Amino acid sequence: MKKHNPAKEIQDLQFFGEFGGVNPSISDSATYTFLKAKTMLDTFEGNADGCYLYSRHTSPSNHYLSLALAKMENTEAANVAGSGMGAITPVILQLAHAGDHIVSSRTIYGGSYAFLKNWTPKFNIETSFVDITDLEKVEAAIKPNTKMIYAETLSNPLLELADVAELSKIAKKHGIKLVIDNTFSPLIFSPANLGADVVIHSLTKFINGTNDTVGGVICSTNQFINDLKNVNDGSSMLLGPVMDSLRSAQILKNLRTLPIRMIQHSKNTQYLAERLEKDGLKVKYPGLASYPQKDLYDKMMNSEFGYGGMITMDLKTGEMATKFMETLQEKNVGYLAVSLGFYKTLFNAPGKGTSSEVSAEEQAKMGLSEGLIRMSIGLDFDIEATYKKMKESLEEIGFFKPELQN
Numbered sequence: 001m002k003k004h005n006p007a008k009e010i011q012d013l014q015f016f017g018e019f020g021g022v023n024p025s026i027s028d029s030a031t032y033t034f035l036k037a038k039t040m041l042d043t044f045e046g047n048a049d050g051c052y053l054y055s056r057h058t059s060p061s062n063h064y065l066s067l068a069l070a071k072m073e074n075t076e077a078a079n080v081a082g083s084g085m086g087a088i089t090p091v092i093l094q095l096a097h098a099g100d101h102i103v104s105s106r107t108i109y110g111g112s113y114a115f116l117k118n119w120t121p122k123f124n125i126e127t128s129f130v131d132i133t134d135l136e137k138v139e140a141a142i143k144p145n146t147k148m149i150y151a152e153t154l155s156n157p158l159l160e161l162a163d164v165a166e167l168s169k170i171a172k173k174h175g176i177k178l179v180i181d182n183t184f185s186p187l188i189f190s191p192a193n194l195g196a197d198v199v200i201h202s203l204t205k206f207i208n209g210t211n212d213t214v215g216g217v218i219c220s221t222n223q224f225i226n227d228l229k230n231v232n233d234g235s236s237m238l239l240g241p242v243m244d245s246l247r248s249a250q251i252l253k254n255l256r257t258l259p260i261r262m263i264q265h266s267k268n269t270q271y272l273a274e275r276l277e278k279d280g281l282k283v284k285y286p287g288l289a290s291y292p293q294k295d296l297y298d299k300m301m302n303s304e305f306g307y308g309g310m311i312t313m314d315l316k317t318g319e320m321a322t323k324f325m326e327t328l329q330e331k332n333v334g335y336l337a338v339s340l341g342f343y344k345t346l347f348n349a350p351g352k353g354t355s356s357e358v359s360a361e362e363q364a365k366m367g368l369s370e371g372l373i374r375m376s377i378g379l380d381f382d383i384e385a386t387y388k389k390m391k392e393s394l395e396e397i398g399f400f401k402p403e404l405q406n
């Protein structure tokens with residue numbers, strides 16, 4: 001079988017625009033005409049390939065981006081959405097209905113957690129949250145009415161790795177779907193190759209990379225994507241989280257540079273992780289020997305992209321974390337902001353930020369301490385200078401004072 005190389009798939013994309021444009025033309029229309037009424041009817045019924053009906057269903061621009069992302073994830077098809085949550089929520093609602101049950105990783109993006117914890121129960125869909133690294137617990141949580149296992153390849157914010165191949169075996173054994181959010185690790189992992197049934201991204205992050213729009217994508221089989229777009233009962237079609245064509249054209253152009261950006265994010269983050277760990281900071285990064293799931297990560301990864309741009313650091317107290325982030329921002333190391341995958345470094349303390357939907361008790365159980373900072377390292381050209389500023393900041397806030405070192 002031909003080895004799937006996601007970067008090569010991106011490189012080999014060849015889309016031309018009208019008039020020989022080197023980028024595909026942007027479809028500036030919400031609706032589309034038909035020469036024959038019969039073709040319109042066929043399109044409604046999903047039987048007219050290559051015809052466009054209405055841009056909430058799909059548009060040529062969204063089609064190009066979807067095609068590109070399906071190639072990247074090695075799935076038959078994909079469907080882009082207006083945000084990451086606009087991809088996640090229709091998938092969940094397509095697969096689980098009233099009376100059904102979901103097994104989810106307990107360490108997922110706060111919005112996905114809140115949707116499963118607070119929103120879906122209103123429609124009688126219950127979720128059991130488990131430690132996704134404990135495969136026995138995952139399997140034990142499955143009930144006769146369970147419809148899916150939901151996880152992130154690399155979890156937000158704790159950087160726990162889901163063993164997609166083993167989770168897929170469990171899902172198949174019980175006849176349920178494995179849904180994987182791969183937002184933190186595009187190109188590094190190809191979850192569909194490892195057995196995931198549905199792969200989701202928030203395009204807002206690394207894939208777009210310029211923090212100027214939100215976006216999402218669902219990658220899966222032709223059947224599942226067509227079901228989502230079905231005009232009668234498809235969750236994407238009927239809930240309507242559609243991406244605008246102007247935005248999808250832009251994201252497609254940014255996707256072209258994703259491989260080189262990921263390599264640079266990884267190179268910079270590896271450098272900082274090694275130096276800061278040596279300085280005595282408690283750092284979690286998959287490229288370090290101290291990363292608890294290093295062997296699994298190495299086995300699962302597409303190694304040419306490195307270990308990614310996400311890193312966590314434990315500053316021990318909430319107060320220290322705040323001082324550190326404010327000092328870093330003053331020195332223009334990056335921005336105190338949620339989100340990730342940007343060309344500038346971004347940082348926040350997830351306990352009170354992106355994971356604030358998770359209760360303090362749950363946070364303690366999963367090991368999310370108040371002093372934990374999540375960083376998305378940028379594309380800095382001079383990473384040594386960045387490191388020096390980080391070290392200076394730690395010294396300035398008194399982090400190395402003996403009373404803080406136990």
Ligand code: PLP
Pocket residue numbers: 083084085086109111112152156181183184201202203204214215216339
């Ligand atoms: N999945 C992960 C892992 C995320 O970090 C986020 C947002 O931070 C989302 C999904 C949601 O994406 P969006 O903000 O584009 O809706």
